[in-house]
Amino acid sequence: GDSVTQTExxxxxxxxxxxIINCTYxxxxxxxxxxxxxxxxxxxxLQLLLKVITAGQKGSSRGFEATxxxxxxxxxxxKASVQESDSAVYYCALGDPLTGGYKVVFGSGTxxxxxx
Amino acid sequence: xxxxxxxxRNKVTVTGGNVTLSCRQTNSHNYMYWYRxxxxxxxxxIHYSYGAGNLQIGDVPDxxxxxxxxxxxxxxxxxxxxxxxxxxxxxASSGSPGQPSQNTLYFGAGTRLSVL
Numbered sequence: 001g002d003s004v005t006q007t008e009x010x011x012x013x014x015x016x017x018x019x020i021i022n023c024t025y026x027x028x029x030x031x032x033x034x035x036x037x038x039x040x041x042x043x044x045x046l047q048l049l050l051k052v053i054t055a056g057q058k059g060s061s062r063g064f065e066a067t068x069x070x071x072x073x074x075x076x077x078x079k080a081s082v083q084e085s086d087s088a089v090y091y092c093a094l095g096d097p098l099t100g101g102y103k104v105v106f107g108s109g110t111x112x113x114x115x116x
Numbered sequence: 117x118x119x120x121x122x123x124x125r126n127k128v129t130v131t132g133g134n135v136t137l138s139c140r141q142t143n144s145h146n147y148m149y150w151y152r153x154x155x156x157x158x159x160x161x162i163h164y165s166y167g168a169g170n171l172q173i174g175d176v177p178d179x180x181x182x183x184x185x186x187x188x189x190x191x192x193x194x195x196x197x198x199x200x201x202x203x204x205x206x207x208a209s210s211g212s213p214g215q216p217s218q219n220t221l222y223f224g225a226g227t228r229l230s231v232l
Contacts, residue, residue, distance in 0.1 A: 004158065034219060045120065045206060045223035046159075091158065095219035100147050101210035102172065104219055106158030 002027050006092045006107035013082050014115050021077040021110045023066075023092035030103070033094040035068050035075040040089045040109075049077075049090070053097060087114045119143070122207050122224035129197050130232050137192040137227050139207030147210045148190040149221070150174070150182060152203040159206060165190055166212065197231045204228050 006023040013019050027033040034053045038046040050059035055070035064079045075092060092107040120141045129135050141148060147166050151159040161174030165184035179201060181193040194201055205228075208221040 036220075038221075038223075043225065045122075045225045046208075046221070047223065048220055051220060093158075097219065098213065099219065100166070100213050101149060101208065101219050101221045102147070102161060102164045102174070104221060108156055108158045109153075 002105045004092050004107035007110045009111035012113045016081045019079045019082045023075045025094050030096045036093040038091040082114045084114045120224040126228045128230045133197045135194040139190045140188050141209040143209050145209035146212045149208045150192045151206045199231045202231045
């Protein structure tokens, strides 16, 4: 089946340092998956951080970037300089562009702690 | 502002108890979902619906019922709660297949349920 594997947390980073959260996927039933990063801040629901629908393309939002790499089946999340407000849980996910959200598969989430 | 609202935010019940979790969305979406989130697991789909009166079984439906009374309202029912159902529950909505962002999910803030 389809699956997503991401960095096991918690990940602790000092403010202004760089960040990478790894995400690899397996899409056996989806020919051209869409890839997502969602973020969950304390006390809130998940919200879309970025989405990329085409292999080779890069998505960016709030200083975060991720590139859809079909060769390595990866979609790593990076940020050059984190802030304390980035402390949250980050979820990598894949979805089928031909169906609804019921085929979205989530990774287990990576808790990021940014220390001042 | 369009949103997904869950209630209650926290719930404690005893084994064998009856629990109803509520979700209302004002996104005008046809699709609504119930997920559970447990440590070490990604979000797992319990049930979903593509319209009032419709119910579809997700990946982990055992022990749960659901009902979609209107386009806006989706309820999750635990009729004989067990400790294994202690979890963080999220409701979400999305557009329909063929619509823009059909597989982008919009989440509520979650309900933390403890079954003692």
